[in-house]
Amino acid sequence: MADIQIERKHDMGLPQARKIAFQWAEQAEEKFDMACTYEEGQSEDLVSFSRSGVSGTLTVTGDNFVLNAKLGFLLSAFSEKIEGEIVKNLDALIAKKPAAQVADNSGKSRKTAAKKHPAG
Numbered sequence: 001m002a003d004i005q006i007e008r009k010h011d012m013g014l015p016q017a018r019k020i021a022f023q024w025a026e027q028a029e030e031k032f033d034m035a036c037t038y039e040e041g042q043s044e045d046l047v048s049f050s051r052s053g054v055s056g057t058l059t060v061t062g063d064n065f066v067l068n069a070k071l072g073f074l075l076s077a078f079s080e081k082i083e084g085e086i087v088k089n090l091d092a093l094i095a096k097k098p099a100a101q102v103a104d105n106s107g108k109s110r111k112t113a114a115k116k117h118p119a120g
Contacts, residue, residue, distance in 0.1 A: 002076035004056070004069040004083045008094060014043070014062040020093045021047055021060040027089055054082075065090065 010017060018040070025047045028034040034049040047058040049069075056069030067086065071079055 001073060002071040002079035004067070004071065004079060004086065006065075006067040006083070006087060006090065008065040008090060010063060010065065010094060012062075014045075014060070017060050017062060017065065018045055021045055021058055021065070023093055024058065024090060025049070027093075031089075065094070 012020075022038060025034075025036040025038055028049055029036050032051065034051050034054070036047055036049045039046045039048075043061065045060040047060070049056055049058070053072035053075040054069060056067065059066045059068075067090065069082075069086070071082065075082065
């Protein structure tokens with residue numbers, strides 16, 4: 001059996017991280033035929049996933065994603081490929097959100113600046 005452990009720090013807060021985790025769970029169901037359950041908590045969420053030969057969890061907090069997976073005997077031979085695919089998918093989802101936040105924040109900054117210093 002092989003274990004996969006992946007940790008990704010972020011600074012987007014729990015509401016945005018929750019959206020990413022939900023998207024990740026949807027992709028895992030569609031692309032890899034995983035059965036996923038999503039449990040929301042006050043300070044962290046837990047996505048549990050499984051299919052034949054694979055089981056694990058994705059823990060989501062306001063500043064961290066932690067994925068732990070156990071691969072069965074047959075899939076353990078492919079652990080590097082499986083881990084690479086998980087990393088690629090999770091990183092792609094995480095990368096999308098900060099870019100959107102930067103655009104939102106810069107837009108808000110301009111509006112705030114305009115209110116503080118009206119043109120005149």
